[in-house]
Amino acid sequence: MRPTTSLSLSLLSTLLLLPISTLAAFTGEAEADGVKFDFTQLKTHSVVVEHKQDPSVLKSTYTINPAGKIELNKDDKEDQCPDGTQVCMISRLWHGEKPDEHAAQIISFGNVESPKDSEPEYTIMRDEEKKVLGLNITFHGPEYGDKKLKQNAIVKFLCDQEMTGLEEPDKDGKGTNALKFVDYEGDQTLTLEWRTKYACEKPLGEAPAPSQGSWGFFTWFIVIVFLVVAAYLIFGSWLNYNKYDARGWDLLPHSDTLRDLPYLIKDFLRRAVNTFQGSGGRGGYSAI
Ligand SMILES: *[C@@H]1O[C@H](CO)[C@@H](O)[C@H](O)[C@H]1NC(C)=O
Numbered sequence: 179m180r181p182t183t184s185l186s187l188s189l190l191s192t193l194l195l196l197p198i199s200t201l202a203a204f205t206g207e208a209e210a211d212g213v214k215f216d217f218t219q220l221k222t223h224s225v226v227v228e229h230k231q232d233p234s235v236l237k238s239t240y241t242i243n244p245a246g247k248i249e250l251n252k253d254d255k256e257d258q259c260p261d262g263t264q265v266c267m268i269s270r271l272w273h274g275e276k277p278d279e280h281a282a283q284i285i286s287f288g289n290v291e292s293p294k295d296s297e298p299e300y301t302i303m304r305d306e307e308k309k310v311l312g313l314n315i316t317f318h319g320p321e322y323g324d325k326k327l328k329q330n331a332i333v334k335f336l337c338d339q340e341m342t343g344l345e346e347p348d349k350d351g352k353g354t355n356a357l358k359f360v361d362y363e364g365d366q367t368l369t370l371e372w373r374t375k376y377a378c379e380k381p382l383g384e385a386p387a388p389s390q391g392s393w394g395f396f397t398w399f400i401v402i403v404f405l406v407v408a409a410y411l412i413f414g415s416w417l418n419y420n421k422y423d424a425r426g427w428d429l430l431p432h433s434d435t436l437r438d439l440p441y442l443i444k445d446f447l448r449r450a451v452n453t454f455q456g457s458g459g460r461g462g463y464s465a466i
Pocket residue numbers: 299301302303314315316332
């Protein structure tokens with residue numbers, strides 16, 4: 179027995195581990211310190227930052243998709259992050275009103291299709307009173323540049339009940355962007371802040387956590403039916419035992435009907451089959 183048990187145990191653990199390793203990439207849902215976060219309502223979002231580099235301006239676009247990889251741009255195949263990237267930084271030099279034809283810098287962080295860079299780290303952020311401030315996610319990226327600096331992007335999802343997280347400035351640059359660039363330290367650690375109600379422990383106007391909702395009406399219905407049937411059987415048996423001195427199968431209420439049940443079902447099925455064959459098949463009577 180022993181080898182079989184350990185074999186099935188290892189099989190079981192393999193089965194249990196498998197989904198974890200394949201679902202490691204951040205797809206909008208995360209759990210940290212027992213708190214569940216759901217960012218699946220958020221969409222790919224960008225923020226543009228300008229750095230003066232006289233006589234030109236370096237415009238960097240930081241793009242993040244919280245639910246998976248950034249969709250590839252079919253019109254600009256050269257100037258984009260590799261397929262699978264979750265956080266992408268593209269910098270382009272502008273001379274007056276004229277941008278360079280190609281990007282000066284393309285750096286990717288987190289890749290849902292790379293086993294090495296697909297696994298982000300989650301840290302919950304709390305204040306001194308343990309109130310949830312948000313979720314800190316670190317995306318790992320490949321090495322970049324001459325110095326082969328290992329790239330990391332820290333995205334701080336900050337709780338803000340007033341913001342959905344989809345806010346962006348209009349064409350004239352008016353309005354606040356829910357996504358903010360904080361810094362790009364040492365040419366290797368990018369920090370972004372994303373204000374959204376989905377980073378709160380309980381987002382306003384959201385249904386209660388699914389763990390509570392999963393005990394839906396149907397589950398309760400089944401449980402109640404089961405309890406009623408059980409109570410009926412127990413009470414009936416007790417009654418038969420005391421009142422009629424019944425034993426064995428006779429204890430069960432309606433024991434006669436129960437005993438006949440298999441025959442009743444068989445009979446019902448035979449009738450059903452006959453009816454079906456009779457109407458669909460030859461259209462006449464069939465011998466039983
Ligand atoms: C976020 O996580 C990184 C490491 O993954 C850590 O260095 C940083 O201090 C964290 N920031 C906050 C605000 O918790």
